[in-house]
Amino acid sequence: MIGLVDGNNFYVSCERVFKPSLQGVPVGVLSNNDGCVIARSQELKALGIAMGTPAFKLEAQVRRGELFLLSSNYELYGDMSSRVLEVLQEFSPDVAPYSIDEMFIHLDGHQTNECLEIGRSIHARVRRYTGIPVCVGLAPTHTLAKLANHAAKVDRHHRGVCLLAGDDAATRGVLQRTPVNAVWGVGRRLAERLAAGGIKTAWELRCSDIKTLRRRFSVTLARTAMELGGTPCLDMNAFDQPRQRIMTSRSFGRATGAWADVQEAVRHHAQRGAEKLRAQNSLARAVLVFLNTNRHRRDLPQSFPHVVAELPYPTQESRQIIATAQRALRQAYRPRYRYMKAGVMLLDLVDAANYQMPLLGTPPDAAESTRNRQLMETLDSINRTMGHGTIAFGLARRQAAWPLRCGHLSRRYTTRWNELLEVST
């Protein structure tokens, strides 16, 4: 049996743990740069405010005190997520994080009834230990577990835990009540095409002929339909594989055409990317740098250049990656545009543990590689213990345009000593 544990309105819930005054009121968490709403409390959803609503459209309501908007605090959410993960590991050794707020937990060797009991314990214990409310969906396949979780969220009588055995009347009832676009793997486009063919519910998708789905749509949709029928088609181990590419990008706080701004931003993103690369122990063979102007400003000239530059040899070393990113940036940059966003992607990743450096070419000699590796390890360990960005290559100027706007940032209560919650009596 597979369980899917999903935090309810996760970002909002993280904020509420440390600020109880946010309970029961409409709260939204904003994207980076305080751009648009990416997480909503139940009360905010009830006001009819859609996901992705730009923050500036809500200013009046914020001023009147009708709702509260917070900047996103990923350091806090990431730490709360790992706490939830630790609680789940008390129930099973086989837990696979799927996203910051969702985890698959594999419960092998239990009867169906026992699984339901475990689900209820998970529901209660995560709430008690971390303060985060979660829903639990249980089923024989990943796709059904997602659907069970969805049912647990929308249908109060499940009380946060829903088990779909796969072939009973209860499963059938839930599938018949679920619109097809709520199925994992069916987005807006597919839902439109399916509706045109008369398939509107999860149940109708499940009952469709697999070969026809394969022919008219794709192998992915055929697998989804099989999973809804209780036949596992997704690889259990696929969720904790190392990334095949690593992207780091940000919007600028304000649009800028200045070389110094884009150059600093790209240097920053290249370093952050290299850090992620080392965290999963991969080597990159190429770097892609891109710049975007502001698409929403139709009155300004637009440009979305990207340039790929090969690294001299597969590496995870920051200086090499920074230098190559800068080389690519010099090709991409044109001074006459006002850029809104810059990013760095690390491509063609290989596993560092199994990679054999070519005998010919330009890799550094053994002594130099060892020094490089020690330098990077030291850098990472300092940044890990003292916080991101404690030491870095290159200084950021004051007044730079690229740092983010985040006007409503909460404290990093659980990861920074100087931001601990204070209690007074």
Next chain:
DNA sequence: TCTGGGGTCCTAGGACCC
């Protein structure tokens, strides 16, 4: 004035091989 930041997989089509 102001609209996020990551990822994955699949398919079609072209280039190229024998």
Next chain:
DNA sequence: TCTGGGGTCCTAGGACCC
């Protein structure tokens, strides 16, 4: 009336996920 019949690799673009 009637194009050969396989392959592989790469890329772009679309669709999906959170």
